[in-house]
Amino acid sequence: MTVFIMVADVFTGAHVWQETAPRLAAAGSEVHAVQLTGVDAGRPATSARIDLETHIADVIAAIDAVDTASDREIVLVGHGYGIHPVLGAADRRPQRIARVVYLDCGMPQNGVPALAAVPDQALRAQLAEWAQRVECESELAPPARDEWQRWGSTAGISDAALDRLTALAAPQPLGTLLQPLRLTGSVVAVPTTGMLCTRNGVSIDLVQRLVDLGDPMLTALADSQVTFFELPTGHWPMLSCPAGLADALLRAAAGEGRSLRPVGAGDPPAHLRPFPLDVPELPRDRREHVDLYVPDAEGPRPAVVFVHGGPVPAGTRPTPRDWPTLVGYARLAAAEGMVGVTLDHRLHDIADYERAAVDVAAAVELARADPRVDADRVALWFFSGGGLLTADWLTKPPAWLRCLAASYPILAPLPGWGLTGSRFRPARAVAHAGTLPVVLLRAGRETPEIAATVEAFVTTAKDCGAHLELVDVPNGHHGFETLDPPEEIRPALHHAMRSVVTHLTS
Template sequence: MTVFILVAGVFTGTHVWQETAAELAAAGGEVHAVPLSGVDAGHPAPSARADLETHVEDVIAVIDAVDAASGREIVLVGHDYGIHPVLGAADRRPQRVARVVYLDCAMPQDGVPALAAVPDQTVRGQLVERLRRGETAGALAPPARDEWQRWGSTAGVSDGALDRLTALAAPQPLGTLLQPLRLTGAVATVPTTGVLCTRNGVSIDLVQRLVDFGDPRAAALTGPQVSFFELPTGHWPMLSCPAELADVLLRAAAGEGRRLRPAGAGTPPAHLRPFPLDVPELPRDRRGHVDLYVPGTEGGRRPAVIFVHGGPVPAGARPTPRDWPTLVGYARLAAAEGMVGVTLDHRLHDITDYERAAADVTAAVELVRADPRVDADRVALWFFSGGGPLTADWLTKPPAWLRCLAASYPILAPLPNWGLTDSRFRPVLGVAHAGALPIVLVRAGRETPEIAATVEAFVTAAEDCGAHLELVDVPNGHHGFETLDAPEETRPALLHAMRSVVTHLTSS
């Protein structure tokens, strides 16, 4: 018999696990939902005094209550914030724990408080300031009914369940978010399973991409003791699909799940595969964080197309994006059309880095426009994937020299788990101010539902305000179709989009 010990996330208590616990028990499991001090109603310790260490002790108490001589294996499940006390407890009782399940949560590290994983960046900033001032007492008020989305996607949660979640929500003691997690490293010996909720913006393929980029934090996820599952739902699967969650937890306890491929194993990762078109082998001219591909030495000043990569991309990724075959291919294709093709590196290493990445893109644009080979009054910007939010500034206040804005399989609104609700990086809102700026949008027909929803919202907003939007579709294309799909499927749309951009740059 497996013993499942379930630990809930911020503002929530044992009540969220009722349906999932019943399913696990019906399948023969023993289930304990941990009442966390200062959060669960009636549990001792005033919320003002509860901290992360308090909650670690709460979990340890449940572990110690399980008869060690019974031979029953313990699986610890941490949802959201709950993974922090779970890891703290497993680190002190590694021999007692058979597996740790990360349920749609971050990967906490030693010495880092849980506030680092708070998705609402406005709240996170306020907590950082309170920590800086040494104000660790008190509690954070729970969200109102219409504010849960700021803490994770509510996709799949019924109105009744959302009403109940709101009614039973409790203030979160600040000490639980501000006190650093302390790990000795013993927990590293415990097998782990990640359960990713795709409607909240994370998938196994996305994690595999981080491994392929060379992110050292992700490299450990390729070990034989690590497995993954996906659930096509939002951030609260215990409310949206409790039976499916229970099934996944049972399979995780049995050691099932998908394994990740180590970086460099097998075929090259998608971002390092060849560009699908034959393009001239022009040399690059490297200027700071910018590379220019210039078509010959004749012809005076030429229009420029600046290609802005997506992300987040780990800071240590090699090669850096401006040397990826896809971006180099696009730049050389632009040069074959008589333009100056430009690639660049920007510092979008985390969701919190959009401000810094936007500044890097602006600096790159200024460098390119100042180049004597470039017609400073004829420039196009072309964004990819997670670079999509960076279009917002250019859509909101398009300068006269910006003759076209293009985007391929872009993310055009913050995803639910990004916490960027109040940020300026919202192209869906910015397009209303685009005026006469031509916009070329390349859509992947097999885009992930979460990203496709942002594209659909953008298209609707563009149509409502009469923006000059041209749609170029790759019906069978996936996100990153240039290197994932058959060239014959992608070439026509790729060439069409490039020639549209060139037409806007060269027309009077």
């Protein structure tokens, strides 16, 4: 028999599992939804100070209550904040735990408080500042009905369920978010399952790409003891799809799920696969964080600056400007008589868009200052997560910017990115683009979450009369240059490049 011990996210108690628990029980499992001290009405505080250790003790008590003499395997499930007390407890009782399920949450590290995992960046900064002025015994008020999105996507939740979530929400003891998680490392031996809610902005394919980039913290996710599931919903699957969640939990307990490909296994990772077009070899001219590919042509030439996506972990080697796709685009531009420009920027984390924008602006100015570049004729071409960086250029296009292009871009922050109030919102900024030509390569088989941002951009562009040209890749996936058959990609790439060159030379 499997014993599920489940721990809820901030502001919520054992009640959130009321539709999932009976389904697990009906399948023959034993289920315990942990009541957290100071959050659940059934477990009132016995002292003024409630912190993460308090909630770890709550989970340990639930583990110790399971009869050790019986042949029952304990599966701990942590949702959002709940993964912190789950890991703290599993680290102290590793021999009792068969599996830990990370339900739409991050990967907490030793010494890091749960505050670091608050998804909304502006809210996280506000809480950090507030915490310096109040006692740890203080409480954080629960969100109003229209504020839950700041804690995770509410996609899929019915109005009635959202009303119930709001009505039953309880204040969160501030100390639970501020006290660092302490781990000895024993929990590393426990098998794990990541359960990703795709409408909150994360998918298995995305995690695989991050693993492929070589981030040391993520390479362990390709271990044989780690499995993954996807749920096509927002951050609260126990409210939006309890049956699907219960089924996934049962399968996870049985050791099922998708495994990731280890780094270096099989074919090269997507970002290191060949560019789909044959382009002439051309050496690079490296200047600081910028590479120029200069054609053999007279006089200063227009330039196309290619801005990679991300986040890309800081330790990734080779860096993006040496990836075959970026080099291929730059050489393709040079074959058209343009100066192709690639760069590295510091978008290593979702919180890095500000400094990445600074890096891009500096790279553009470095390229424009080169005597081989016509400083009055420049195009910017963005990719994937770099698409958010288009916002600054769309909001107030400089006179020298003759065209803006984007391939499979993300054009609004994804739900779990926590960028509420951020200026990096191209789907809004395009209303200010004026006469700036925009060439958008749209992947027909884009992920639904990213496709929604593209469609919002297209709708706004059409409503405001922006100069938008759509170049569709009907069967293309996100990152289609290295994922899809070259014959399906080449026409779109040639078309888009010709359009950009036309805007630069007319």
